[in-house]
Amino acid sequence: MTAVTFRGWAASLSWLVLAASAQARAPLYERLGGAEGVAAIANSLIDRVAGDPRLGRSFKDTNLKRIKTLLAEQICDLSGGPCHYSGDSMKESHAGQQISEAEFYGMVADLRDILHERHVSQGATNELLRLLAPMKRDIVEPRSPGPR
Amino acid sequence: MSSFARKTWLTCVGALWLHAAHAVPVTVTATAKPGASAENTVLIFDPLNATPAAGHDTAIIDQIDKRFVPRISVVRTGTVVTFPNSDHIRHQVYSFSPAKVFQLKLYAGSPSTPVTFDKPGLVVLGCNIHDRMVAFVGVVDTPYFAMADAAGKAVLNLPAGRYRLRVWHPALASPVASREVTVDKAPLTIELNVDIDAAPSAVADWPE
Numbered sequence: 001m002t003a004v005t006f007r008g009w010a011a012s013l014s015w016l017v018l019a020a021s022a023q024a025r026a027p028l029y030e031r032l033g034g035a036e037g038v039a040a041i042a043n044s045l046i047d048r049v050a051g052d053p054r055l056g057r058s059f060k061d062t063n064l065k066r067i068k069t070l071l072a073e074q075i076c077d078l079s080g081g082p083c084h085y086s087g088d089s090m091k092e093s094h095a096g097q098q099i100s101e102a103e104f105y106g107m108v109a110d111l112r113d114i115l116h117e118r119h120v121s122q123g124a125t126n127e128l129l130r131l132l133a134p135m136k137r138d139i140v141e142p143r144s145p146g147p148r
Numbered sequence: 149m150s151s152f153a154r155k156t157w158l159t160c161v162g163a164l165w166l167h168a169a170h171a172v173p174v175t176v177t178a179t180a181k182p183g184a185s186a187e188n189t190v191l192i193f194d195p196l197n198a199t200p201a202a203g204h205d206t207a208i209i210d211q212i213d214k215r216f217v218p219r220i221s222v223v224r225t226g227t228v229v230t231f232p233n234s235d236h237i238r239h240q241v242y243s244f245s246p247a248k249v250f251q252l253k254l255y256a257g258s259p260s261t262p263v264t265f266d267k268p269g270l271v272v273l274g275c276n277i278h279d280r281m282v283a284f285v286g287v288v289d290t291p292y293f294a295m296a297d298a299a300g301k302a303v304l305n306l307p308a309g310r311y312r313l314r315v316w317h318p319a320l321a322s323p324v325a326s327r328e329v330t331v332d333k334a335p336l337t338i339e340l341n342v343d344i345d346a347a348p349s350a351v352a353d354w355p356e
Contacts, residue, residue, distance in 0.1 A: 061214050061278050061280055062277055062278055062279075063276065063277055063278065063279035066276060066277070066279075088238070088253070092238060092255060093238065095236075095237065095238060095255065095256055096235070096236030096237040096238070096256045097236075097237055
């Protein structure tokens with residue numbers, strides 16, 4: 001087999017694999033409900049955590065509308081939607097807030113509940129959580145004493 | 149002491165004495181209606197017969213416990229204002245006021261670029277992240293200004309001359325008409341009534 005044919009074969013194979021996976025499931029953004037679904041997820045999540053006495057302290061006196069808009073933009077961007085996240089990095093936005101691991105997982109649990117209530121599939125839920133998981137190291141304060 | 153040093157010293161003292169001789173104490177007392185305070189009422193004296201030299205002042209507006217400190221400032225046109233951040237969290241200071249439009253990201257522990265207030269007028273500051281934070285910067289073309297203390301009183305030392313007195317407070321329910329003031333040799337006392345709204349719904353217009 002010459003190099004040229006091999007390259008051609010490899011290219012068509014990867015094209016086939018891509019086509020097959022695209023056919024198997026729609027982009028994550030669509031499975032989250034597109035613009036409307038993502039906005040609703042972000043709104044519910046921020047409302048829920050801000051109103052939760054165990055999680056709300058770092059949202060006190062903050063502009064919740066702005067956080068909701070930026071969170072929706074971030075989820076849209078991460079899930080392959082037509083957005084570009086314009087906010088600060090997770091490290092910058094959480095610096096000094098002393099976010100504990102319990103607070104981080106509390107918010108994750110709320111997100112899971114919201115996705116479940118909105119009938120987002122288990123596959124899409126896991127995919128979204130997998131995209132968000134690496135942010136933990138920038139959000140949670142190392143050896144944080146938790147809420148003071 | 150050399151004769152040169154003595155001469156210089158005498159010239160300095162002389163200049164100070166001359167300056168002091170020209171400055172006349174002007175006491176302003178602002179009185180609010182019962183239940184309201186005239187504290188921080190802004191008093192601006194614009195000279196009508198002299199042009200004061202441009203200033204190169206600096207000022208600081210800090211962020212402490214999700215508040216701007218001070219909440220109200222008056223600065224001369226051209227003043228360079230530094231925005232430190234004493235909080236452990238970030239802030240995003242902005243202004244949409246025509247006198248100065250800017251946005252400044254303040255991260256805990258890292259200094260930000262100072263902002264030059266180069267046009268006279270009122271600048272209202274907010275924070276994108278904490279929408280209840282608000283501060284006011286009155287930018288004026290005169291070095292003669294003051295803010296009333298808790299008793300509504302302010303004392304200024306003004307060179308003799310004619311001035312226009314402008315009065316402002318963010319919670320003024322009705323504007324205070326600007327008035328002409330003549331400062332002569334004798335100390336001067338000015339009494340003002342200010343209608344301060346205890347629960348204002350809007351920011352009072354800036355007296356241009």
